[in-house]
Amino acid sequence: MPTRVEPKPANPTLDAHIRKTFPSAEHGFSLEVGFIAAPGFTILFGPSGSGKSTLLDCVAGLVTPDAGRIAVGERVLFGADTHDATPPAHVPVAKRGVGYVLQDLALFPHLTVEQNIEYGLGHLPRAARRQRAAEMLQEFRIDHLRQQRPREISGGERQRVALARALVTDPSVLLLDEPLAALDAATKAKILDDLRRWNRVHGIPILYVTHSREEVFALGERVLVMDQGHIIAQGTPHEVLRAPLQETVAQLAGFENIFNVTVESVHEDRGTMMCRLAGREAGSNVVLETPLIRAAAGSPLRVGIRAGDILLAIIKPVGLSARNVIAGQLVSLERLDMTISARVDCGVEVEVYLTLAARDALQLAVGCEVWLVIKTHSCHLMREEDSSQFPVLSSQ
Amino acid sequence: MSIDWQAFRLTVELAVVVSAILLVVGLPLASWIAFSRWRWKFLLEAMVALPIVLPPTVLGFYVLVALGSQSPLGRWWQSLTGHTLAFTFPGLVIGSILYSLPFAVQPFAASFSSVDRKLLAASATLGASPLRTFFRVVVPLSVPGLVTGMALAFAHTMGEFGVVLMIGGNIPGVTRTVSIDIYDQVQASNYAAANAMAVLLLVFCFAVLVVVYGLNRRTLRQGSWMMGPVK
Numbered sequence: 001m002p003t004r005v006e007p008k009p010a011n012p013t014l015d016a017h018i019r020k021t022f023p024s025a026e027h028g029f030s031l032e033v034g035f036i037a038a039p040g041f042t043i044l045f046g047p048s049g050s051g052k053s054t055l056l057d058c059v060a061g062l063v064t065p066d067a068g069r070i071a072v073g074e075r076v077l078f079g080a081d082t083h084d085a086t087p088p089a090h091v092p093v094a095k096r097g098v099g100y101v102l103q104d105l106a107l108f109p110h111l112t113v114e115q116n117i118e119y120g121l122g123h124l125p126r127a128a129r130r131q132r133a134a135e136m137l138q139e140f141r142i143d144h145l146r147q148q149r150p151r152e153i154s155g156g157e158r159q160r161v162a163l164a165r166a167l168v169t170d171p172s173v174l175l176l177d178e179p180l181a182a183l184d185a186a187t188k189a190k191i192l193d194d195l196r197r198w199n200r201v202h203g204i205p206i207l208y209v210t211h212s213r214e215e216v217f218a219l220g221e222r223v224l225v226m227d228q229g230h231i232i233a234q235g236t237p238h239e240v241l242r243a244p245l246q247e248t249v250a251q252l253a254g255f256e257n258i259f260n261v262t263v264e265s266v267h268e269d270r271g272t273m274m275c276r277l278a279g280r281e282a283g284s285n286v287v288l289e290t291p292l293i294r295a296a297a298g299s300p301l302r303v304g305i306r307a308g309d310i311l312l313a314i315i316k317p318v319g320l321s322a323r324n325v326i327a328g329q330l331v332s333l334e335r336l337d338m339t340i341s342a343r344v345d346c347g348v349e350v351e352v353y354l355t356l357a358a359r360d361a362l363q364l365a366v367g368c369e370v371w372l373v374i375k376t377h378s379c380h381l382m383r384e385e386d387s388s389q390f391p392v393l394s395s396q
Numbered sequence: 397m398s399i400d401w402q403a404f405r406l407t408v409e410l411a412v413v414v415s416a417i418l419l420v421v422g423l424p425l426a427s428w429i430a431f432s433r434w435r436w437k438f439l440l441e442a443m444v445a446l447p448i449v450l451p452p453t454v455l456g457f458y459v460l461v462a463l464g465s466q467s468p469l470g471r472w473w474q475s476l477t478g479h480t481l482a483f484t485f486p487g488l489v490i491g492s493i494l495y496s497l498p499f500a501v502q503p504f505a506a507s508f509s510s511v512d513r514k515l516l517a518a519s520a521t522l523g524a525s526p527l528r529t530f531f532r533v534v535v536p537l538s539v540p541g542l543v544t545g546m547a548l549a550f551a552h553t554m555g556e557f558g559v560v561l562m563i564g565g566n567i568p569g570v571t572r573t574v575s576i577d578i579y580d581q582v583q584a585s586n587y588a589a590a591n592a593m594a595v596l597l598l599v600f601c602f603a604v605l606v607v608v609y610g611l612n613r614r615t616l617r618q619g620s621w622m623m624g625p626v627k
Binding site for chain 2: 060061062092093094095096097098099100102104106107108109110119120122123165166171
């Protein structure tokens with residue numbers, strides 16, 4: 001038996017610089033992006049209509065860019081190779097070797113799970129096809145569904161089938177268009193674990209489109225923030241969030257408060273954890289009760305809290321369901337349009353949004369003693385940049 | 397009661413041959429109508445639909461002219477076979493194909509169009525050629541439409557009259573179909589014979605349609621990818 005030749009280039013990096021304009025009477029749309037995606041996850045993050053899906057369509061070959069170049073390693077999928085004078089390349093969709101999982105998965109409804117997965121292996125003899133499909137069914141834990149049709153299985157299972165179907169062809173790039181948007185966090189995390197495991201062996205660039213902030217933090221590695229057809233920021237999620245280059249990034253990120261924390265104790269029985277905020281000194285007195293994630297005591301995490309999710313009280317509140325009541329001192333009050341941004345020092349500085357009416361009713365002034373009230377589930381935990389562990393985002 | 401079994405057999409033969417050819421011709425034509433982005437496509441769509449509204453005598457007349465010894469097609473056929481296409485079974489087949497074309501092509505095209513385009517995109521990214529996509533995805537998902545189109549074309553050919561009269565005339569065993577026979581019997585005041593043939597045609601066409609639609613319903617239920625709750 002001849003061994004199967006891996007068609008992968010030595011350096012399978014996706015390099016795309018493209019321009020695509022959709023002229024329209026009222027509002028034309030123009031996509032103009034350039035980026036390099038190394039093996040591993042690259043997250044495309046941005047509001048709907050920002051051009052994320054169009055970008056994926058261009059890479060897959062379903063949409064033809066007006067100009068530019070798309071290459072995987074040395075292989076040019078679209079555009080002119082600048083190194084020599086070859087005519088412009090436009091590799092047809094079917095020959096690109098790009099795996100694409102569409103948002104609604106597009107499983108073939110008339111084929112069984114097994115037939116769906118074998119679909120991309122038409123060029124192989126029947127026995128080899130069976131063999132490859134069987135491996136993939138095992139790898140994505142859907143072996144027991146092989147004779148089912150897509151409509152007979154659950155959403156998470158369908159997602160696994162779609163991934164297996166795209167990956168069985170050994171693509172050199174994988175495109176995922178919000179594939180997990182409809183799934184609960186636990187199911188999502190398990191599927192991503194399997195995808196990571198697969199990619200540790202294959203090491204291809206994975207472009208992952210999402211408009212969910214939590215997915216950006218959960219996936220971690222590298223994020224391209226898109227808005228109106230342009231990449232407006234890129235880096236690790238925390239780089240992009242910590243030093244927002246543009247206002248849009250901060251808006252998209254949505255977390256006005258991001259702190260380093262250390263897990264103090266894990267309470268699996270209650271479904272929560274206690275996390276100590278890192279203060280200006282070695283450690284602050286502030287301990288937050290947060291949702292439970294997969295992290296051991298002592299591990300460093302980051303927590304994001306939206307300024308609008310925090311309540312502010314002028315006397316210590318009692319009888320609340322919220323688990324975090326933290327004393328602090330008001331250090332500034334600033335008016336942002338119709339919102340008041342209050343900064344409270346409680347070992348770390350926390351930003352809180354209030355209405356104008358609330359400020360007046362509480363008669364707030366700089367220097368006041370105040371209490372912050374933060375619900376456990378308003379604390380969004382994120383993975384540290386260098387941590388290889390992937391936390392399950394709380395699933396409620 | 398006298399039943400002209402020869403005319404009946406000829407009619408069924410004609411309907412079977414025409415339906416089979418329409419399946420072969422209709423698939424590419426319908427897929428082109430469903431998937432092409434050519435801006436003048438609507439012209440061809442209108443042409444395909446023309447036989448629905450055109451009086452059969454008009455269609456029959458032009459087909460007769462086209463098949464006659466004055467036309468290139470007619471001359472070519474004559475040089476090949478030694479006689480004209482008009483008033484022959486093959487001539488009848490050609491006329492019937494044109495006459496029943498929209499009844500096959502329109503249901504085909506409608507069901508092709510209703511196949512989710514995302515499935516076609518997915519198929520392409522999985523390395524499938526357009527032809528493979530067509531036969532592995534589009535056709536299987538269009539089975540009910542294909543069956544409906546074939547049934548309509550078959551039944552329509554079974555009952556045609558005007559075109560047959562114009563092109564085929566009334567040659568027993570060659571072009572004398574059931575509807576011509578009925579007309580002929582009525583002309584000769586043979587009402588009993590006309591009635592016998594009419595009942596036969598009615599019962600046969602009804603039976604064919606019942607079988608086809610019954611099968612179609614079963615396919616839908618068995619294939620079941622289009623119906624039932626999604627888990």
